[in-house]
Amino acid sequence: MPRYALQIEYNGAPFHGWQRQKTLASVQGAIEDALAKLEPRTHNIAAAGRTDKGVHALGQVAHCDMERDWTPFRLSEAVNYHLKPAPVAIVNCVPVPDTFHARFSAQERQYFFRILCRRAPATHQKGLVWQIKNKLDIATMQEAANRLLGEHDFTTFRSTICQSLSPIKTMSRLDITQVETLQGTEVHFDVRARSFLHNQVRSFVGTLERVGSGQMTPDDVTAALEARDRAACGPVCPPHGLYLAGVSYPEMPFS
Known part of the structure; x- marks a missing residue:
């Protein structure tokens, strides 16, 4: 066949x-x-x-x-x-x-997340972004995101219904950028790993948004990671800003 x-x-x-x-x-x-x-x-x-x-x-x-x-x-x-x-x-x-x-x-999976930062309700981007009203401190968010790179036990950022046999994963990239668009300021997350735990990316984004808004610090993210306790995680952000952006293979099938 x-x-x-x-x-x-x-x-x-x-x-x-x-x-x-x-x-x-x-x-x-x-x-x-x-x-x-x-x-x-x-x-x-x-x-x-x-x-x-x-x-x-x-x-x-x-x-x-x-x-x-x-x-x-x-x-x-x-x-x-x-x-x-x-x-x-x-x-x-x-x-x-x-x-x-x-x-x-598959060797690596790439996820992309979009936050729209503006007070006016989203119209054209509704359902395609997570909208928040405040601006975010991107530099501090990236500092916190760097604490999550590499191999770790990510129990804190794992859904309680996750079926993965192990909470240990290796994050190869977690880049955060700010982009000015016609609709307003967007914050983009580029997250890559061979595989992910259930709700891991949304848990990352929800926690890092707290850092960007000043409610958590990079040291708090390190403490949350080391706690290996779901209760230490920030809020899980909504799904509609998340995209499976790409998948890598030893020999890429698509040109």
């Missing part, structure tokens, strides 16, 4: 996360339903990461096995046709060897 890697973009607002569910709308379910219109049977696609309810994607990666030899262009066009009107799009499609696995072959 020919295998294809799919690069997927979606707005997570109408979905209860990536993972297929029996009675609730999911991104995986929408794509598998579209594939079933092309080859009527049960489809089981695998993805690089299972995003939560309301989380978006710019570069989710999944793979599917088809019975027919499809040209990548025709397959992506046909799936996109049957996905309408759901806010999901196959932006790239390539054939890959049977040894490629969207989840297990």
Whole structure:
């Protein structure tokens, strides 16, 4: 069965996360339903990461096995046709060897988070950013973020329902930048690791926002990390500012 890697973009607002569910709308379910219109049977696609309810994607990666030899262009066009009107799009499609696995072959996952800092309610960016009213101290936030780089026990920043076998992860990047846009000041987070714990990025952002607003210090973040206690974490920020931005592989399937 020919295998294809799919690069997927979606707005997570109408979905209860990536993972297929029996009675609730999911991104995986929408794509598998579209594939079933092309080859009527049960489809089981695998993805690089299972995003939560309301989380978006710019570069989710999944793979599917088809019975027919499809040209990548025709397959992506046909799936996109049957996905309408759901806010999901196959932006790239390539054939890959049977040894490629969207989840297990991945070397690094990149998440992107957006905070909009302005008092006026968001209009065009509503549902795509976490809006706060105050400006943030980016330099102090970055100082605190640097305390989270490298290998640590991240129990403090782990959801109580996380199913990962170990709380130990290695953060390779946690960069914070301020960007001036037509809609106002945005603060962007670029977070990268081989894998993440459940709610880890949202726990990071919620804690670092407290640092930027002066309610916590970088030393408080170090103490929270070393506490290995969920109660020491700052608030978990809302999902709608979070994006799965990209996935890296030993041999990148997409040009």
